[in-house]
């Protein structure tokens with residue numbers, strides 16, 4: 585079977601920076617995979633390359649055997665890093681979701697009844713029906729994440745690509761978002777995301793790709809999250825605390841609490 589996403593010997597980057605060279609990576613249909621790696625190692629650039637918005641310098645990116653830049657945008661549902669979104673933009677949650685439906689040909693005020701019903705159905709499914717009329721800036725981090733997820737899903741894409749869906753929200757919301765993505769994946773959606781949260785990956789994702797300007801290792805979290813692979817990925821020691829079958833990965837050096845008054 586052909587991979588859903590197939591990078592073949594890809595070199596990509598910007599005018600001033602080559603971010604990765606000769607990268608080959610396959611994501612299979614139905615896979616739920618997370619890319620982890622240090623800040624600036626090229627995770628977002630990799631997603632942009634898959635989305636076809638970042639031109640490759642050499643090599644090829646195929647989506648279901650078609651070149652990525654020839655695949656209509658609607659085939660890929662994309663959730664950007666929400667930290668990059670301008671929250672002062674005057675839109676409601678409902679309008680954010682509707683934006684997913686519009687191409688350059690249509691403007692926002694004119695939605696059909698079917699389109700509204702489609703939005704309401706999806707909002708109900710994602711648990712944000714009650715905040716559809718709320719200004720997006722007045723919603724919680726978890727509700728925003730769900731609103732942008734709905735915007736990405738509204739066109740029934742073949743793949744879902746998310747840039748750091750677990751950042752900027754508390755631990756409980758992180759788990760809720762990943763649980764929701766797990767449910768969407770179990771209905772057949774191929775999902776690729778980036779995250780800095782190794783523990784969330786370890787507990788929710790079946791497949792992890794350790795990245796640092798290239799693939800360091802990939803596999804099941806239980807095989808991949810070793811001191812050796814994490815040190816190679818992050819360039820410094822990452823402490824893994826094991827308790828029976830439970831793992832806790834310390835993203836920073838353990839601290840000794842200050843007991844001084």
Ligand SMILES: Nc1ncnc2c1ncn2[C@@H]1O[C@H](COP(=O)(O)OP(=O)(O)OP(=O)(O)O)[C@@H](O)[C@H]1O
Nearest residue numbers: 598599600601603622623624625626627628629630
């Ligand atoms: N538009 C751009 N123009 C030039 N260089 C860029 C651009 N965007 C990113 N870079 C550079 O490319 C490299 C990879 O950046 P990228 O955003 O892909 O990393 P990342 O792993 O997603 O980082 P983070 O975890 O902080 O989001 C960095 O050195 C960054 O400075």
